[in-house]
Amino acid sequence: MRERVVLEVRDLSFGYTDVPVLERVSFGVREGEFVTIVGPNGGGKTTLLRLLLGLLRPWKGTISVYGKPAEEQRRLMGYVPQHGVFDRQFPLTVEEMVLQGRIKPWGWYTREDKKRVDEVLEKVGLLALKKESFFHLSGGQLQRALIARAMVSEAPLLFLDEPSASIDSESEKQLFDLLQALKGEKTILLVTHDTGFVHTITDRVLCIHRGLCEHPFETSQEVSAFHGYGPEYGRVDHAQVKEGR
Numbered sequence: 079m080r081e082r083v084v085l086e087v088r089d090l091s092f093g094y095t096d097v098p099v100l101e102r103v104s105f106g107v108r109e110g111e112f113v114t115i116v117g118p119n120g121g122g123k124t125t126l127l128r129l130l131l132g133l134l135r136p137w138k139g140t141i142s143v144y145g146k147p148a149e150e151q152r153r154l155m156g157y158v159p160q161h162g163v164f165d166r167q168f169p170l171t172v173e174e175m176v177l178q179g180r181i182k183p184w185g186w187y188t189r190e191d192k193k194r195v196d197e198v199l200e201k202v203g204l205l206a207l208k209k210e211s212f213f214h215l216s217g218g219q220l221q222r223a224l225i226a227r228a229m230v231s232e233a234p235l236l237f238l239d240e241p242s243a244s245i246d247s248e249s250e251k252q253l254f255d256l257l258q259a260l261k262g263e264k265t266i267l268l269v270t271h272d273t274g275f276v277h278t279i280t281d282r283v284l285c286i287h288r289g290l291c292e293h294p295f296e297t298s299q300e301v302s303a304f305h306g307y308g309p310e311y312g313r314v315d316h317a318q319v320k321e322g323r
Contacts, residue, residue: 082109084265085130085235090139092122092129099125103139103290109234112257112266112279117286123269126286127237130267131155143235156228156264158221158238172199172215172223173208179230198226202256218249222256229260236264242272250275 085107093099100122107113117123128134130141132149143151156179173195180191199205202222207215212223221241228236241257242250258279260266268276273283285291 083107084109084144085267086140086142087130088140088142090129090141091137092125092134093137098137098288100129100286101288103286105284105290105292107265107267109265110262111281112261112276113268113282113284114273114276114280115267115269115284115286116271116273121287123286124239127157127239127267127269130237131157153231154233155235155237156231156233158224158228158236158241160240160243167213170212171208172204172210172212175212175223176208176227176230179227194232195226195230198230201229201259202226203252216249217245218252221245221249221253225256229264234265236260236266238266238268240269240271242270242275254279 083106087103087105090103091098091101103126115123115126125134129136130143130148132141132147132152135149141148143154148155173192176195176199177187177191180187180194196205196208199208202225204219204222204226207219212220215223225236225238225241241253245253254275257266257268257276261279268280270276273280283293285293
């Protein structure tokens with residue numbers, strides 16, 4: 079039974095200039111949990127990830143990662159951004175891109191670094207492509223390469239931002255299989271508009287729209303109902319906010 083809370087958010091509020099984006103958000107994540115974060119465009123999902131990574135400072139409230147402020151614990155967090163933000167014409171091989179997850183403030187990559195990259199590339203099914211330019215990867219392959227880069231850092235927390243966006247159904251299945259294999263091995267927070275492809279492995283669903291509601295679910299139909307959210311989604315009932323489960 080999981081008991082250790084490794085990520086804790088308390089009374090978090092944040093906005094840009096004088097416009098609030100998140101208000102009084104509180105939740106906790108236990109070691110090994112798979113947590114899915116959903117919400118409408120502009121609801122604060124990506125902003126929340128940036129706060130958790132220590133890239134933004136809250137207006138109010140606290141974020142702790144393994145008992146310390148988030149900005150002090152970045153080495154414990156692997157981040158997989160939406161692949162659309164990358165310049166795919168940059169001259170970089172798959173191996174070189176994944177090696178970025180082993181960057182140190184000193185020295186060259188070691189033999190152990192490259193061995194670990196090979197192990198992770200094999201796990202994500204891309205070892206045969208390690209010398210290929212990442213420009214030639216399909217959308218699904220690129221997403222798995224970005225996950226490999228986060229994995230090779232050996233960070234115990236893994237944050238993924240819309241990993242199933244703009245990939246085909248076969249790539250989505252491969253991504254699902256990889257996330258299923260990682261469940262329990264890593265603590266995973268996944269932002270998505272499409273809960274359908276992870277509904278059988280998600281432990282919890284957090285709905286973000288300025289505030290936070292946690293929706294328990296027991297069937298795939300209930301989780302799939304979050305896709306599109308429905309007209310009632312925007313009305314957040316703060317009485318339902320759950321602090322640090």
